Amino acid sequence: MKQLVVAGNPIDHSLSPIMHIAALETLELDREYCYDKVLLQKSDLKKFVESLESGLINGANITLPFKTSVIPFLSNITKEAEAVGAVNTIYRKDSDVIGSNTDVQGFLNVLHENDVDLEGSCVTIIGAGGVARAVAFALVSKDISVLKILNRTKLNAEKLVTSIKQVSDVNLQSGSLTSFGNSEDEIDLLINCTSIGMVGQSIGKSPVDKNLMSSNTVVMDLVYNPMVTKLLEDAVQIGCRVIDGVGMLLHQGALSFESWTGLKPPLNVMRKALLQVLEVTDDGP
Ligand SMILES: NC(=O)c1ccc[n+]([C@@H]2O[C@H](COP(=O)([O-])OP(=O)(O)OC[C@H]3O[C@@H](n4cnc5c(N)ncnc54)[C@H](OP(=O)(O)O)[C@@H]3O)[C@@H](O)[C@H]2O)c1
Known part of the structure; x- marks a missing residue:
């Protein structure tokens, strides 16, 4: 065996x-x-x-x-x-x-399965931990226009940006989680790479304020338990296309x-x- x-x-x-x-x-x-x-x-x-x-x-x-x-x-x-x-x-x-590391290609396969076209897109990642790192490296291997990384601890977002800059020419930006919505720029794809919303920890919580989200954004949550997180529930309510973490x-x-x-x-x-x-x-x- x-x-x-x-x-x-x-x-x-x-x-x-x-x-x-x-x-x-x-x-x-x-x-x-x-x-x-x-x-x-x-x-x-x-x-x-x-x-x-x-x-x-x-x-x-x-x-x-x-x-x-x-x-x-x-x-x-x-x-x-x-x-x-x-x-x-x-x-x-x-x-x-x-x-x-199959997280990198696994993430790209999900986008492909959901017909998300990354070319020229503006992407925001929430979080700067292990999975955010895999997602960020996957994204900059594609022809995206801007990648913004927002995190509770801003320094961790800055560190992640610094390490991606060594391998990518994509326009990379970092900021604190509280700066979400400060910019007028449209977000094509928003990805939650934190554990916010997860069962047992912060179920019912979203990393971002629903009122600051736009219906033109595709919203992906990597939290998979529950499958429908507060972030995805909010996103559906305002008319966004959503992708769950499963x-x-x-x-x-x-x-x-x-x-x-x-x-x-x-x-x-x-x-x-x-x-x-x-x-x-x-x-x-
Ligand atoms: N769907 C999938 O296949 C898949 C794969 C891997 C991971 N995940 C999920 O992704 C999530 C993150 O995993 P990880 O491995 O990246 O964990 P990690 O390395 O521990 O990183 C956690 C991230 O979440 C942030 N965070 C944690 N609690 C927070 C809070 N209360 N408020 C604001 N930010 C908070 C941390 O910010 P700080 O830097 O400020 O601490 C950090 O950016 C987990 O829920 C995990 O289950 C899903």
């Missing part, structure tokens, strides 16, 4: 097994592969990577808080993982063990699956499995 895992700490909340097991069953690979959660300690990271090198584990998703700290133990990482400074997938290719969860997972098995997973089956669980745990509106 080939062993796939998702490793992090905490790990109980992870929805990755739900979608990967559903895909393995549908492709009748569940006799060949199993997928489990691993509660990892920082001191076990080296041993963990060694178990991928020895073939004891055949593929892994890495989640918080190890996406960056795992990098020194890997001899090969992809250029996306290097740019973002985070690994969320480890796979074996011949005798090599490779760390990749799509990115699904697409980054699908790319991981492909790198382990070499097969394209059934997206519809994985999505259905996620939605079933989210309906059970969804305390949202």
Whole structure:
């Protein structure tokens, strides 16, 4: 049996097994592969990577808080993982063990699936943490016109802009979260990359004031539990097109699956499995 895992700490909340097991069953690979959660300690990271090198584990998703700290133990990482400074997938290719970051392409796949045309667009990201970094690097790889990063801690937004400037000529701006709406400029795409609105933390809260949003903006929330966040609820009310966070969860997972098995997973089956669980745990509106 080939062993796939998702490793992090905490790990109980992870929805990755739900979608990967559903895909393995549908492709009748569940006799060949199993997928489990691993509660990892920082001191076990080296041993963990060694178990991928020895073939004891055949593929892994890495989640918080190890996406960056795992990098020194890997001899090969992809250029996306290097740019973002985070690994969320480890796979074996011949005798090599490779760390990749599927959040970057997963995010772009969601935009493609939703027919969002990035060319010449003005994009605002709220947040400057791990996922904001992946999203920002994905966006500047496309032909966007302006990328503005707004964050509670302005310094973190400035730092992210500084690091993207090293690889991109896109017009990059940073600011504090409270400066949202200060500019008259239209926003084509607004993406919440903070945890504001998430179940258990700040459910029912939005990172931005509804009255400062425009109906011409496509609004995407990366929070996926609840699926309909306060931000998306507000956006729908004022007539915006919205994209929920389940799509990115699904697409980054699908790319991981492909790198382990070499097969394209059934997206519809994985999505259905996620939605079933989210309906059970969804305390949202
Ligand atoms: N859909 C998906 O596939 C997907 C993938 C990855 C992550 N996510 C979601 O994205 C969110 C962020 O994840 P992450 O890994 O980037 O986390 P992270 O690295 O810890 O970054 C958190 C970000 O949220 C901001 N923030 C946190 N609490 C806030 C508050 N109360 N008010 C204002 N800003 C606040 C932080 O601002 P400061 O800099 O000021 O601390 C920082 O910018 C999580 O909800 C996660 O579940 C979704």
